[in-house]
């Protein structure tokens with residue numbers, strides 16, 4: 001993998017502001033993985049780009065959800081975006097189901113996406129295994145809806161964790177195919193993947209991605225859990241028995257904790273190895289727990305304050321949906337015209 005598919009912090013702010021789109025599913029309580037892999041970067045990007053950040057509830061129902069939980073988590077997801085530092089004055093925040101263009105464009109794009117290419121998606125394979133009792137068509141066409149999200153807004157960049165790279169690639173393929181037939185309709189988006197934090201692994205099985213829908217809460221750090229809980233979970237994280245803090249193959253647990261430590265402190269793996277030279281895992285885990293709890297402290301305090309103000313959050317949602325609808329309709333009407341739909 002070249003350095004440059006990862007973020008290029010050296011990328012200067014462009015003349016005409018470029019567009020960014022990203023989203024998180026309200027499928028559970030947001031984790032440290034979501035924060036370091038995605039949302040932390042969204043905040044950094046909003047000064048230099050025009051950003052749209054979405055709570056992707058349509059995607060969440062590809063896995064069975066309890067309706068009251070989904071509704072509550074949608075509001076909580078938006079509150080977390082704000083608590084993490086997304087500024088409603090700078091960025092558009094909205095809920096995917098509030099803008100019908102997403103489902104509309106997804107239908108059209110589905111007719112330009114191959115069964116074969118969807119079958120190759122690793123997320124589909126993983127989730128079909130996890131939910132073998134409910135392998136639905138939505139789970140299969142999930143990437144088409146994601147392509148619609150991105151292409152509707154002519155996004156140039158999509159800040160996501162590494163697990164989503166394949167979905168950006170299929171989005172590019174579908175966009176190029178469509179453009180090849182009808183001319184330049186869609187901007188071809190690039191992934192924007194952080195150098196550290198691109199993949200935070202589970203605390204209980206460090207060979208797997210940390211995931212908010214993991215039924216075992218010990219496997220993840222939730223962005224909004226208590227300081228003590230975070231420190232306790234990290235203390236209990238699964239590691240090897242080698243007792244040397246070193247980044248190396250086969251040391252998935254320690255590699256993961258080093259990645260987390262590095263993401264919060266900005267220290268390189270070499271520096272971390274030196275810092276903990278001669279010290280045991282106990283000391284290292286305590287330090288990781290502390291930096292993690294410190295790094296999330298402000299977000300947690302902001303969240304506790306904002307979540308109480310439902311009217312404020314609903315205002316952001318409503319305003320965001322109006323703006324997003326306006327922008328999305330420009331692309332959707334162009335697409336409808338290009339494919340030959342009769343104008344109203």
Ligand code: ATP
Nearest residue numbers: 025027033034037160161198199200210211212213
């Ligand atoms: P689910 O468990 O419901 O599949 P998830 O926790 O994997 O959810 P998503 O909503 O699928 O989260 O992802 C939202 C964003 O967070 C994406 O950009 C994704 O790449 C990023 N992300 C999710 N988990 C991680 C992780 N463990 N490490 C880095 N980035 C992550």
Ligand code: LTN
Nearest residue numbers: 021022023024025056059146149
């Ligand atoms: N599939 C993504 C969530 C998502 C997304 C998007 C991310 C849906 N639509 C558009 C970026 C851009 C995931 O993280 N699982």
